[in-house]
Amino acid sequence: MAEQCACGGRTMLVFTCSGAADVGELGDRAARRLSRETRVQMSCLAGVGGNISGFIASANGADLVIAIDGCPVSCAKRTLEGRGVAKFKHLKVTDCGFVKGKTVLSEENVAKVVEHAKRFI
Secondary structure (H helix, E strand, C coil): CCCCCCCCCCCEEEEECCCCCHHHHHHHHHHHHHHHHCCCEECCHHHHHCCCHHHHHHHHHCCEEEEEECCCCCHHHHHHHHCCCCCCEEEEHHHHCCCCCCCCCCHHHHHHHHHHHHCCC
């Protein structure tokens, strides 16, 4: 069951770079859990990158957009910015204390990233 929040009827989206690195997968799993546990809905970063108008319009129209990137390359952030989505909160998994190429994918680590992302809500 999703937890209650004080967000009212706001539209909240999360986009994640699901890159090939361990931290990319960790970010993806965190976004999926965030979507299950809160009123934040996961949306398709590939749709934004593919210039699909509906995904871009949804991102621009949302009250809150969270971009989760695994590493400092920041593919999600750059994809959103590249399509004109300027208003979003950005979280890098590596800023949560994880190291690219040296991170164990565990439920505990997913939970840590989710807790960081929940700070934006």
